[in-house]
Amino acid sequence: MPTDNKQPTTNNELLSFSGITKSFFGVAVLKDVSFIVPAGHTLGLVGENGAGKSTLMNILGGNLTPDDGQMSLGGEPHAPAAPKEATCAGVAFIHQELNLFPNLSIAENLFLAAFPRLGQKVVRGSPFVVCGSTDTTRVHQRTTNDEQRAVSRGLPWIDRRTLRSRTTELLRQVGLDHPPDTPVERLSAGERQLVEIAKALSIEPRLIILDEPTTSLTSRETEHLFALLNRLRERGIAMIYISHALNDVLRLCDSIVVLRDGAVVGQGPRAEWTVDRMITLMVGREMEQLFPHRPRSNLSPPSESTAAQVSASGAGSSDTLLEVAGVTQPGIVADISFGLRAGEVLGISGLMGSGRTELARILFGLDPLSRGSIHLAGRPIERLSPRERVAAGLAFLTESRRDEGLCLDASIADNLSLVSLPGHASGPAGWLNQGTMNASVQSARRAVTLNASARDLQPVKTLSGGNQQKVVLAKWLLNEPRVFILDEPTRGIDVGAKHEVYSLINQLVGRGAGVLMISSEIEELIGMCGRILVMNRGRIRDEIHLHQFDRERILKAALHDGHLAATAANPEAAR
Amino acid sequence: MTAARKILTSEYWILLLCAAYFVAMAPFTPGFATGGNLANVFSAMLPLLVVATGQTVVLITAGIDLSVTSIIALASVTGALLISGDQGLLAGHAAAVPVGVLVMVGLGGAIGLLNGTVITQLRMPPFVVTLTGMMFFSGFAIWLTEAKSIAALPSGFLALGKNPWLAGAIAAAVAAAGHLLLSRTLLGRWLYAIGHNPKVALVSGVPVNRALILAYVWCGLCAGLAAVLITARLESGSPVHWRSNLLDIIGATVIGGTSLYGGRGKVLWTVFGVLFLTLLDNSLNLLNLSHFTIMMVKGVVILFAAAMDVGRSSWLVVRGP
Numbered sequence: 001m002p003t004d005n006k007q008p009t010t011n012n013e014l015l016s017f018s019g020i021t022k023s024f025f026g027v028a029v030l031k032d033v034s035f036i037v038p039a040g041h042t043l044g045l046v047g048e049n050g051a052g053k054s055t056l057m058n059i060l061g062g063n064l065t066p067d068d069g070q071m072s073l074g075g076e077p078h079a080p081a082a083p084k085e086a087t088c089a090g091v092a093f094i095h096q097e098l099n100l101f102p103n104l105s106i107a108e109n110l111f112l113a114a115f116p117r118l119g120q121k122v123v124r125g126s127p128f129v130v131c132g133s134t135d136t137t138r139v140h141q142r143t144t145n146d147e148q149r150a151v152s153r154g155l156p157w158i159d160r161r162t163l164r165s166r167t168t169e170l171l172r173q174v175g176l177d178h179p180p181d182t183p184v185e186r187l188s189a190g191e192r193q194l195v196e197i198a199k200a201l202s203i204e205p206r207l208i209i210l211d212e213p214t215t216s217l218t219s220r221e222t223e224h225l226f227a228l229l230n231r232l233r234e235r236g237i238a239m240i241y242i243s244h245a246l247n248d249v250l251r252l253c254d255s256i257v258v259l260r261d262g263a264v265v266g267q268g269p270r271a272e273w274t275v276d277r278m279i280t281l282m283v284g285r286e287m288e289q290l291f292p293h294r295p296r297s298n299l300s301p302p303s304e305s306t307a308a309q310v311s312a313s314g315a316g317s318s319d320t321l322l323e324v325a326g327v328t329q330p331g332i333v334a335d336i337s338f339g340l341r342a343g344e345v346l347g348i349s350g351l352m353g354s355g356r357t358e359l360a361r362i363l364f365g366l367d368p369l370s371r372g373s374i375h376l377a378g379r380p381i382e383r384l385s386p387r388e389r390v391a392a393g394l395a396f397l398t399e400s401r402r403d404e405g406l407c408l409d410a411s412i413a414d415n416l417s418l419v420s421l422p423g424h425a426s427g428p429a430g431w432l433n434q435g436t437m438n439a440s441v442q443s444a445r446r447a448v449t450l451n452a453s454a455r456d457l458q459p460v461k462t463l464s465g466g467n468q469q470k471v472v473l474a475k476w477l478l479n480e481p482r483v484f485i486l487d488e489p490t491r492g493i494d495v496g497a498k499h500e501v502y503s504l505i506n507q508l509v510g511r512g513a514g515v516l517m518i519s520s521e522i523e524e525l526i527g528m529c530g531r532i533l534v535m536n537r538g539r540i541r542d543e544i545h546l547h548q549f550d551r552e553r554i555l556k557a558a559l560h561d562g563h564l565a566a567t568a569a570n571p572e573a574a575r
Numbered sequence: 576m577t578a579a580r581k582i583l584t585s586e587y588w589i590l591l592l593c594a595a596y597f598v599a600m601a602p603f604t605p606g607f608a609t610g611g612n613l614a615n616v617f618s619a620m621l622p623l624l625v626v627a628t629g630q631t632v633v634l635i636t637a638g639i640d641l642s643v644t645s646i647i648a649l650a651s652v653t654g655a656l657l658i659s660g661d662q663g664l665l666a667g668h669a670a671a672v673p674v675g676v677l678v679m680v681g682l683g684g685a686i687g688l689l690n691g692t693v694i695t696q697l698r699m700p701p702f703v704v705t706l707t708g709m710m711f712f713s714g715f716a717i718w719l720t721e722a723k724s725i726a727a728l729p730s731g732f733l734a735l736g737k738n739p740w741l742a743g744a745i746a747a748a749v750a751a752a753g754h755l756l757l758s759r760t761l762l763g764r765w766l767y768a769i770g771h772n773p774k775v776a777l778v779s780g781v782p783v784n785r786a787l788i789l790a791y792v793w794c795g796l797c798a799g800l801a802a803v804l805i806t807a808r809l810e811s812g813s814p815v816h817w818r819s820n821l822l823d824i825i826g827a828t829v830i831g832g833t834s835l836y837g838g839r840g841k842v843l844w845t846v847f848g849v850l851f852l853t854l855l856d857n858s859l860n861l862l863n864l865s866h867f868t869i870m871m872v873k874g875v876v877i878l879f880a881a882a883m884d885v886g887r888s889s890w891l892v893v894r895g896p
Contacts, residue, residue, distance in 0.1 A: 364778070386777060386778065386780055387780045387781065387782045390779070390780030391780070396778060398778055403772075403774055403775075404774045405778075406772075406775060407768055407771035407775050407838070408772070409838055409839075410771045410838065414764070418768055418775075418776070418779045419779045421761055421764055422761060429760055430760045430761030431759060431760055431761075432759055432760060432761060475779070
């Protein structure tokens with residue numbers, strides 16, 4: 001718990017929301033939201049996708065203005081009309097999608113908004129935030145206890161020396177010892193997250209908002225991040241931590257606020273909370289179990305396969321849908337063999353960079369393979385284009401919804417029909433039958449219980465993450481796939497939507513399809529799969545059957561020699 | 576407020592803008608609102624409509640075809656070299672006109688095929704490929720004719736451009752075909768998806784390269800057909816026909832509302848954009864403004880229309896289409 005003597009204000013309350021209300025086109029998104037963030041406190045904000053978290057943070061950050069209600073920050077009213085005003089008031093954001101420019105250096109990324117200039121006079125290391133019409137006005141307002149910070153405009157040339165020294169100092173604070181001119185593209189996801197935090201620190205924030213900061217981090221990187229966040233808390237910086245990883249929230253936060261349908265449905269100090277209670281409040285109903293029931297037979301006799309030679313079990317049996325034999329692409333994957341049966345959910349576990357996503361892309365025909373064979377229902381497909389593989393019954397939900405899953409600006413209907421379009425076309429001109437096409441869009445919406453208020457012609461980007469993911473699933477389900485490859489099917493979506501995705505997977509395998517499920521959430525694989533393959537450095541290191549499922553065994557196989565691999569690829573991870 | 580919103584978000588807003596412009600300019604522009612002049616406007620917009628219909632399809636894929644004016648030039652001189660009564664290879668032959676037309680259109684399609692193939696197989700930006708194509712083919716057209724124009728075209732051919740009913744029917748057929756291609760066929764839906772996000776399209780099983788090549792072929796065919804209309808209307812094949820009209824073609828398409836960033840556009844919008852630009856040109860000519868003044872005014876008006884479209888798009892984004 002933070003002590004009060006470090007606080008910049010005498011009052012213990014840093015930020016308060018009182019009665020914040022906001023609606024879009026008559027739909028209430030936030031209803032009378034009130035809570036307080038004490039100075040130096042870390043507050044966990046949880047809720048399903050669409051519960052109003054982002055809207056609330058957008059109001060705090062000056063991207064939106066509330067219809068009603070007030071905010072106060074450090075005892076003064078906080079009503080930012082633009083993001084810059086929130087920045088100047090000492091509110092820093094760290095977004096789920098990292099906002100760094102990979103082609104620029106760390107230093108350039110940190111100071112992009114306001115490079116230190118030659119001839120610029122700076123008293124004490126101060127933020128180079130340009131606030132107000134002259135550079136000095138607003139900075140003064142919030143640092144009345146501090147020395148005055150005179151920042152003059154200076155010459156229009158970048159002061160490289162100051163840039164380097166300021167960057168080095170910020171990187172030291174976040175525990176990252178790369179030279180300031182390292183291009184960001186050379187950093188791992190975890191290191192980039194640290195750069196984001198350094199960027200936040202460069203404005204000397206009073207409050208940092210972290211939105212799902214751990215989604216793309218490995219568990220080791222997450223530990224680094226949490227250690228850093230604890231150090232920041234000791235320095236008296238308050239934080240709002242938004243995450244679907246409820247265990248992390250419970251571990252990290254001093255108090256927790258739960259939002260549901262735009263209203264605060266629960267708040268209190270950490271001691272009052274358990275993960276189950278959070279889930280119950282978030283979904284507004286008792287969640288019997290996260291993973292819906294499906295009979296999972298242990299299909300194959302567990303011949304204790306050693307890590308080095310994994311039997312291609314299932315290969316050759318009559319109901320094998322996908323048979324992969326000796327698939328190799330130098331430097332990416334080596335000697336991958338397995339069989340996927342009808343009605344089976346086969347899991348693939350492994351760290352980021354273990355080759356799991358790359359394997360999926362090779363199986364789907366997006367990346368080349370140099371050796372090996374892939375059979376879909378007995379037919380060789382390794383020479384076919386993605387288009388022909390789709391026609392043969394393969395489906396692929398990619399890791400990144402934004403880049404490869406959805407045309408975000410296109411309508412829900414257009415996204416839903418994209419994969420199954422050829423089925424509605426006839427004749428050499430490819431004339432589309434609008435009637436059957438619309439009917440299939442409607443049936444797809446019903447199958448995945450898409451948000452009923454969304455109109456067919458609405459751009460898909462206006463949907464919440466969970467509903468977007470349902471659109472991706474639905475567009476493939478319309479094509480009635482025989483083998484569905486799912487790469488991180490529940491990334492960044494809330495518990496309720498996760499449950500629905502799992503149910504859809506169960507329905508699909510119930511109809512005799514095979515599912516290859518790649519996930520970094522071990523719990524999810526254990527909850528859903530009949531068999532799990534563990535990948536590490538491009539190879540399958542272990543094959544684990546239902547009755548042997550064990551977190552520790554999976555982690556061991558995933559990390560086996562993993563230290564060396566991680567060190568070679570990324571020296572930072574070894575620290 | 577709601578009325579303004581209705582107009583701004585309407586599909587027909589460029590058409591409304593045309594009407595407003597016409598009403599506003601008619602009292603000041605001698606001879607603007609006469610039947611004869613309107614017939615002029617109509618026949619002047621036909622070749623532009625044909626070539627812009629092709630460009631619309633390419634812009635929807637987030638591409639661009641800068642080679643269309645060079646296709647017009649090359650198709651014009653090639654066709655004329657075939658069918659001219661003076662020096663044509665097929666001079667006086669009964670099938671000269673149909674063969675000439677087919678060669679002109681086919682040449683456009685072939686250049687489109689070349690553009691599309693280079694863009695997809697060598698993974699080069701459409702801007703660079705079609706820009707260099709434009710330089711090469713317009714140079715080639717001039718070299719072929721030694722910069723002379725070729726006259727004495729058969730009267731059957733001239734009718735294609737001079738008879739407003741015939742030319743109108745051709746242009747309407749092309750626009751209708753473009754509209755149906757985009758809105759009602761598999762290829763059309765694929766092209767929109769590619770324009771939105773080619774990676775998503777590829778993963779979703781769209782044959783991205785094949786669809787893109789077909790888009791450029793379509794654009795080339797349209798430019799070839801426009802060359803027929805232009806050559807017939809101007810009664811000569813010349814390598815300098817339409818050499819300075821490239822921005823009119825892209826401008827009309829973009830004013831109509833088709834996005835340069837891909838994924839958004841309609842042939843109907845292009846029809847309105849072409850009408851607007853043609854009206855503008857016509858009225859400024861009637862005002863006896865100099866060529867340079869016309870260019871200046873056109874620039875300002877197009878910028879204004881584009882700015883209104885930006886505002887309009889942000890309304891649409893908030894409200895949904």
